[in-house]
Amino acid sequence: MKFAIRSLTVASILAMGGVAAHAADLTYEPAPVAAAPEVFNWTGFYVGVHGGVAAGDFKYPLSINSGEFGTSGELKQDASGGFGGAQVGYNWQFNPNWVVGVEADIAAASYEGKISGNVAGFGFDAGSEVEWFGTVRGRVGYALDNLLLYGTGGFAYGDVKSSININGSGVSTSDTQYGWTAGAGFEYGITKNITLKTEYLYVDLGSQTLLDLPIGETTNLKMDADTHFHTLKAGLNYKF
Template identity: 40%
Template sequence: MKMRMSAAVTALILTSTAAFGADLAPSSVEPVPPAALPFSWTGFYAGANIGYAFGGDDRVGVHYPNYIGDIGKASGKGILGGLQAGYNYQLDNIVIGLEADIQGSQIKDSVTGSVAGIPGKGQSDVKWYGTLRPRIGYAFDRFLIYATGGLAYGNIDYKLNYDGVSIKDSSTKLGWTAGAGVEYAFTDNLSGRLEYQYVDFGGYRVGNANLSTKATPDFHAVRVGLNYKF
């Protein structure tokens, strides 16, 4: 009888010990997913763009040989498209960078009028242009707003016909540009942008000692583009 009671007590103690041990066993822990890293604009990128140019204020004056008046104002307009490449560096929310682009364009205009009772016609055509610009912006994670400005250069055809005499110039000119834009990163590598630029090629003389004009080609441009960050 005593042996049976001892066996029963022993079994009860072993069962309680096992249950208590089970209560002390560590419960399974769900794995914690790694924290998502913030997006960075730092890196090289390249892309393409397309846009439209308009406006400007190029007054076509006639010097015959002294200044005698304006034929009118030429405001070039037309489509443009090209490639861009650059590098960004991000420090906290500030993004600084350098970008170069080259654009094929058909930014044309012609204006007719008369000076001293004699009809005349002026024409301009920006065949291509490019820029080299630093950029500075502020990033809201994947959204970037920026300002930009720097060097502009381009090939411009310029013509003036007056009193049966024609003068023209076709050459590459230097100027300046300034603008601003917004850009959004759809993925870690692909981003899209909307950008405004003002481009001014300054003033230069076209013609000879008998007939000349001062060309002042400039225009506004709005462009949309895509970039791939490496």
Template identity: 40%
Template sequence: MVRSGLLAFSAVLALVAGARAADLTSASAPAIYAAPPAFSWTGFYLGATAGGAFGGQTLSGPYGGLSANPAGFAGGGEAGFNYQFPASSVVLGGETDFQGSTLRADYGSLATPAGVLTGSSQLDWWGSARARLGLSFGNVLPFVTGGFAYGDTHNQIALGPDSFSTGGVHTGWTAGAGVEYALTRNLTAKAEYLYTDLGTAATQLGGDGAEHTHAAFHAVRAGLNWKFDWNGAPVPINSKY
């Protein structure tokens, strides 16, 4: 009888101890986080760029032509969206940017029967709305880009004692290429080249015809973008063991 009681007491004690140990293990086990998803370029981003602009601009009209090779600073902001196709390295996106500029062309002087002809052109700001197509190599994204461009240009022409000017927003196109590198899941850096053509503007010279200025330039710039994480943070998984 005593022996049976001891056996029963031992069995109950073993059950209680096992349950207590299970409770302690469950309470003290840290949360296990799922591995973060593989890096993806998908998402919206905002950023800033800075660099230089340069190019060959021309002045032409009834008295002949002049040319200039201006150079200046360009810098501003940008915003865009990338979409990386599932199980693919192809990245398709769109980007818009706005840049302040110090680009100025001085064409020199040209002797004409109506007097000395001089001229200058200035680009105060420019922007674009472009498509982007890239090929992802993990956190490295080489890409090509192109689309619509616009800019505020001002032209000043002097012919003898008379001065003439024209200015305003002109539109055209832009195209280029670059490479972007993901420093973290959210911060990316890029280097980019763009060629922009804003077309030709005419400045009337009274009764002496018109001088035409062609605004086209190259831009080389670097930038930093903040990408809003499309995949979100890793989700915790509480251990049941």
């Protein structure tokens, strides 16, 4: 009986030792944690290209002054055209979704309009064309990951060529004019380096004197050309 009890005790000890050894061989491995998706960051320099369409009108304020007598009015001609160019800029993202930046662009253009009529017995035809224009603007936006919604505004400049022909005699002028611009747009990050944008801008390039003509000794005819237009464009940027 003693032998049986001792045998049972030894067997129990050996069995418990085997279980402990097996338990010691088991290791704990935590469940893998999924990597957080990479958040798009707008900070950095970028360069790109763009193209679009422009529409609006040229306005021609005119006045006739003769001593104490004078009259004034305004002629208007619809205009349209296209443009294409390049841009460069820098964005800074902070706090954590706001984005501020600056952008400069320049584009060749074919925005033009023509008008003809008769004023005080003088037959005329006039026309204006924007051959190129550019802007330097600030941008303020809000980022929803890789989607940026923004407003923009600043300085505008461009080359405006205008001409007028009155009763067979003509004059023309071509000047670089300066003004302002404002608009809004959105930009979408296709990859971490390539973005696609769509933007609306209103551009006002101010006024130039097209005609300042004395008629006789006391009469003067003056006509200006005002240049402003709306643009809608799409562009691609490469962000460094």
